[in-house]
Amino acid sequence: MFTQIGKRMLLWVLTLVIIPLGTVSLITYYQTRQTLIEQIYTTLNVTADSFKKQLDLFIKSKENRAREIAVYKFLRDTLSDLDQQEGKSDRFTELNQYLEKEKIPLDPDIYDILIFNKEGKLVSSSHDISKSIKGTYKYFLNGKEGLAFQSIESIDGERLFSYSCPIKDKNTGDFLGVATVSFIASAIDTILTDEIKRLWGAHMYLSDLSEKGMIFIVDRNKTIIASSSKFFLGKMLDVEPVNRAFGSKLESIGEFTGILGKDRLGASLYLEKLGWVVIASVSKKEALSPVLKIVHIGFLRIGIGMVAVMILAIIIAQRIARPILHVANTAERITEGHWDERVVVKYKKGEIAQLARAFNEMVETLQKSFRALRHSERLKENIIATIPSALIVLNRAFKVTSVNKGFCEMFDITIHEVVGKPVDDVLNEIGISKEGRNAISHGDCFSDLECECQSPKMGQMVLKLSMTDMQDVEEVVLVIDNIKELK
Numbered sequence: 284m285f286t287q288i289g290k291r292m293l294l295w296v297l298t299l300v301i302i303p304l305g306t307v308s309l310i311t312y313y314q315t316r317q318t319l320i321e322q323i324y325t326t327l328n329v330t331a332d333s334f335k336k337q338l339d340l341f342i343k344s345k346e347n348r349a350r351e352i353a354v355y356k357f358l359r360d361t362l363s364d365l366d367q368q369e370g371k372s373d374r375f376t377e378l379n380q381y382l383e384k385e386k387i388p389l390d391p392d393i394y395d396i397l398i399f400n401k402e403g404k405l406v407s408s409s410h411d412i413s414k415s416i417k418g419t420y421k422y423f424l425n426g427k428e429g430l431a432f433q434s435i436e437s438i439d440g441e442r443l444f445s446y447s448c449p450i451k452d453k454n455t456g457d458f459l460g461v462a463t464v465s466f467i468a469s470a471i472d473t474i475l476t477d478e479i480k481r482l483w484g485a486h487m488y489l490s491d492l493s494e495k496g497m498i499f500i501v502d503r504n505k506t507i508i509a510s511s512s513k514f515f516l517g518k519m520l521d522v523e524p525v526n527r528a529f530g531s532k533l534e535s536i537g538e539f540t541g542i543l544g545k546d547r548l549g550a551s552l553y554l555e556k557l558g559w560v561v562i563a564s565v566s567k568k569e570a571l572s573p574v575l576k577i578v579h580i581g582f583l584r585i586g587i588g589m590v591a592v593m594i595l596a597i598i599i600a601q602r603i604a605r606p607i608l609h610v611a612n613t614a615e616r617i618t619e620g621h622w623d624e625r626v627v628v629k630y631k632k633g634e635i636a637q638l639a640r641a642f643n644e645m646v647e648t649l650q651k652s653f654r655a656l657r658h659s660e661r662l663k664e665n666i667i668a669t670i671p672s673a674l675i676v677l678n679r680a681f682k683v684t685s686v687n688k689g690f691c692e693m694f695d696i697t698i699h700e701v702v703g704k705p706v707d708d709v710l711n712e713i714g715i716s717k718e719g720r721n722a723i724s725h726g727d728c729f730s731d732l733e734c735e736c737q738s739p740k741m742g743q744m745v746l747k748l749s750m751t752d753m754q755d756v757e758e759v760v761l762v763i764d765n766i767k768e769l770k
Contacts, residue, residue, distance in 0.1 A: 301589050301592075301593075308585055312581075315577075316571060319571065320571070323565065324548065324550060327536065327550035327563040327564065327565065328563075330478060330479065330498065330550070331498070331534070331551065331561045331563040332552060334474065334475060334478045334498060338471065338474065339556075341471070342556075342557065346430065346432075346446055348390050348393070348446075348464060349446035349448050349462065349463075351389075352386055353448035353450050354450075356453070358462065359451075359452060361377070361378050362398070362406075363452065363459060365406060378407040382398070392467050392470045393467075394441060394443055394465045394466060394467045395409050395410045395464075396409045396462065396463070396465075397422060397462070398450075398461075398462055398463075399419075399462075401460050403461075406460075421433075422445060422447045422463040423447070426447025426461035426462070426463060427449060427458070429448075429449060430447070430448050431447045432444070433445040433446070435500075435508040436508075441467065442468040442516070443468055444468050445463050445464060445465045445466070446466075447463040449461055468509060471500065471509045472509055472511060475498040475500075478498065479498060497510065497515070497547075497563070498562070499511075500559050500560070501520050501559065501561075503529070505519055506520075507519075508559075518542055519542075522549070522562075523539050524537045524562055525562055528551040528560045534552045535550070537549065545567075546566075546568065547564045547567055548564060548565055548570060549562050549564035549565075551563075606638075607635070613642070614642070622650045622653070624646075626642050626643055670687065672763060673689045673694070673762070673763040673764070673765075674760055674761070674763075675690060675709070675763070677758060678757065681726070682704065682705055682706065683702055683705075683709055684703075685698070685702065693765060694713045696713070706723060706724075707723070707724060713736065714736045714737040714744075715746065716736065719736075719746070719748055723748070723761060727750075728751060729748070730749040731747055731748075732747065732749070733746070743767070744765050744767050745766050745767040746766070748762070
């Protein structure tokens with residue numbers, strides 16, 4: 284059981300140490316957490332912006348590559364000849380060989396080159412032309428109007444994006460056909476992955492997440508068409524940062540629930556030229572794990588420190604309370620009559636030692652006072668017992684508390700017959716006149732008051748009454764003398 288001192292000390296420790304320390308720790312945690320989130324948003328935004336620049340350069344290079352292929356003299360001459368000598372198979376074969384040997388090796392990202400004549404017929408392909416015919420007419424229609432970009436789509440199990448350019452006669456400017464160059468889209472995924480490692484690796488708080496961070500490219504249908512993780516390709520990403528980017532055509536940051544149902548922090552950027560949205564994101568739980576780890580360690584240490592402080596406070600309180608309890612227990616035993624009990628003083632200095640010595644001195648003084656009081660009481664009792672006059676001791680309620688031997692002999696009565704009774708009843712029983720009883724009932728001090736007494740046992744008597752003052756005393760004494768013989 285805790286002592287009152289222990290409880291108070293624990294309360295003070297809780298009020299002055301634990302609660303303020305816990306409050307400061309929580310405030311520090313939330314401020315650090317918010318600062319880290321802002322830094323992560325900044326890094327994600329920088330990542331998205333950096334990728335946008337890399338992607339612009341990459342797409343621009345592919346656009347230039349498509350333009351270069353569309354203006355090659357051999358290609359224009361071949362289409363012009365095919366237009367004049369329609370269906371000449373050796374020219375088709377020659378064109379295919381030219382594309383495979385001379386043009387595709389120019390860029391490792393080229394997957395296929397499609398050549399359409401001016402009627403929109405596919406006349407050459409670096410791949411099997413029968414496989415390339417399906418769904419390719421849209422390339423001709425787009426490229427006929429000018430340079431056209433075709434977003435990433437899956438063709439024959441391969442993710443591709445394309446540029447279509449019109450082929451025109453150099454001299455006359457007549458439209459000869461369309462050249463469509465299809466590029467492998469996985470090159471964009473590689474750029475995404477490399478950008479995460481390059482930018483996030485430079486930040487200590489994100490370096491561990493470079494393998495888990497995600498950059499997505501979302502088309503107008505909010506479908507992921509490129510990603511640093513192949514697992515997410517083709518999935519819908521209908522989240523708030525993407526919607527804001529499409530709606531405002533500006534960059535956006537925020538928290539969202541990812542495809543896997545987990546909270547993520549993300550920054551999105553709208554690519555106006557391509558109609559795409561780039562979103563760089565990271566798992567909120569994993570991004571904040573360093574702070575949580577530090578907080579958990581910090582709170583563990585604080586908790587251990589709090590427990591240690593509480594234990595120390597209990598020990599100190601017990602050491603302080605033990606001698607005080609010893610004094611209190613000694614005082615209780617003294618009140619039970621063990622006047623020889625004393626507090627043992629173990630220390631010569633200090634407030635507790637001073638208290639113990641003062642307590643022992645007080646007990647010594649009280650013991651001497653009680654001895655003197657008991658001596659005085661016995662002396663009073665002896666005086667009362669031996670005095671020849673009859674004495675009645677009354678309390679302030681005018682009840683008899685004691686009588687002496689002279690009273691018992693004078694009225695032939697025992698102590699037990701009168702103690703505790705109202706004095707008026709006792710005086711009436713022994714036959715004192717009404718005049719005497721009235722004088723006593725007023726409680727005033729008087730002396731030598733004579734009155735008659737017609738005692739049933741002692742007969743006719745003449746009494747002289749004297750009574751002490753009742754002010755500032757608990758008991759008064761009524762003195763009765765029989766002066767009949769004297770009279």
